[in-house]
Amino acid sequence: MTARSAARSFGAELLPILPGGLWLLVFAVVPFFFLIVMSLWTATVFGIEPEWTLESYRTVFADPVYVLIVLKTLRISLVSTVISLLVSYPLAMFLARMQGRAKAMFLFALFLPFWSSYLVRSFTWLPILGRNGLINHALISAGVMSAPIDALLFDEFAVYVGLVYVYTLFMTLPIYLSLDRLDPALGEAASDLGGRPVQVFRRVTLPLSLPGVWSGCTMVFLLSVGAYVTPSLLGGTSGIMVGNVIAGQFLESNNWPLGAALSVLVIGMVIVSVTLAGMRVGLRQLFLGQGR
């Protein structure tokens, strides 16, 4: 092959993937450099000055207000991930056992709510958990209580309810896919050899579904770490997460460098969690549900 025809075939290979690749490079990758630059600029009362400083990072890592909010975000995200896992695993098992038309219907019914805006799905918990919401109304009508309680809304509890409700599909789906791939004969063989159902689950089903568990946990953790809508609608002042603080820097206090530094920190947490999970199951499994 001559150099010229090699170059031509190289160009022909590159041509179809170039538009998508360039688009992502310009709008998804390059902005990170701008974000990092912004996080290193100086915020003054008069606005943003293009002078290099580490002040914003010093604030993020030394000011207890920001340290605590980051730790709290990590805690809320971890707890939401664990709750999602516990809620989703049995359903994934149920779906994996279904067959034919019934399976397709249950899968469709699982997907349907997730095809609508998470803003709407977060908001609906206000008239369920609120003062004149469904739960208070039901408990009072049933005579369980005489006055409505406020404890259900505008705290961490409401944030957990919202996050788990909004993001559970991202846990159920990968676990279901990994369980669905399992050969039912494996479980049967294990029980034929005398394994009790609990043993079969612990020694056979669970270990083989771990790749799905890891990708589900990673997705829900990522989505929770960056949550903004759910904590602002349901969390009140005690349920605030780092997303709310970042938004505040841009929409209210106009301290872009500090908001950028907090965003860089969130990206750092995302990279660490994706790397840790990726080392266990491989990136392709994590996001595409395929083997290594």
Add this chain to the structure above:
Amino acid sequence: MRASGKLLWAYAACFYSLLYLPILVLIVLSFNDAPAIGFPIQGLTTRWYADALAGGQVMQALGNSLSIGIASAALGTLLALATALGLRRSPRWRGVMLPLLLVPIITPGIVSGVLMLVFAGMIGLPYGLWTTAFPAHVTWVLPFAFLTLHPRIEQLDRALEEAAMDLGARPRQVLSHVVLPVLQPALIATVLFSFTVSFDEFVRTLFVIGGARTMPVQLWISLQQHAGPFIPAMGVVIMLISMLVAALGFFISHHASARSLQPQS
């Protein structure tokens, strides 16, 4: 085995009830003839729907959402199609393209919003529906369109293309007469899914849309202003549009895959 199967059925019944309870509550409240959002139900009315859609602002937001949804679904699907076809022919670029495609998915929504806000601010791009929100939507839609199309394109039988080439078709003809017709249902489904991804998008849009509004942004502003009892009705409208479009996409792709799996005799 029996007992555990029954337990799973009972669990699934609870799960699906809780999954649909909030949606049911929203629909019921959208018809509740009461001055404040909440219980008890005081009567039925459809006036909140009239209120929710009244005023030029909401109709404009709806128009914005529909047009940015259609445009970003079209461009996102086109870019995803080219990428997936390109990677099928030259798999050695996968190592570069797959991580690139994952970047928008693993970037948290709030960070994506901030990224575009800072980027546009620093290069001097004015904030608006088409200048900043549209690129943000295409970037968000593209990976989902790719993940929907990619498995279908990988399953494509190479023998079909080889047969067409043996019969003297040039590459361009193979694409337009063989590959695209076979992919047509998958492409339609991808466009429909992509539309809902864009139509439902909120946080990436909020930060960069400037003075313009999409339906979710309009709903958000109404929520912040405690604008009134029409809010559930507005939520139902947003939910119905995306659910209907996505359900249509689901049936088209399900139907197509059921057909392609039938034995050909």
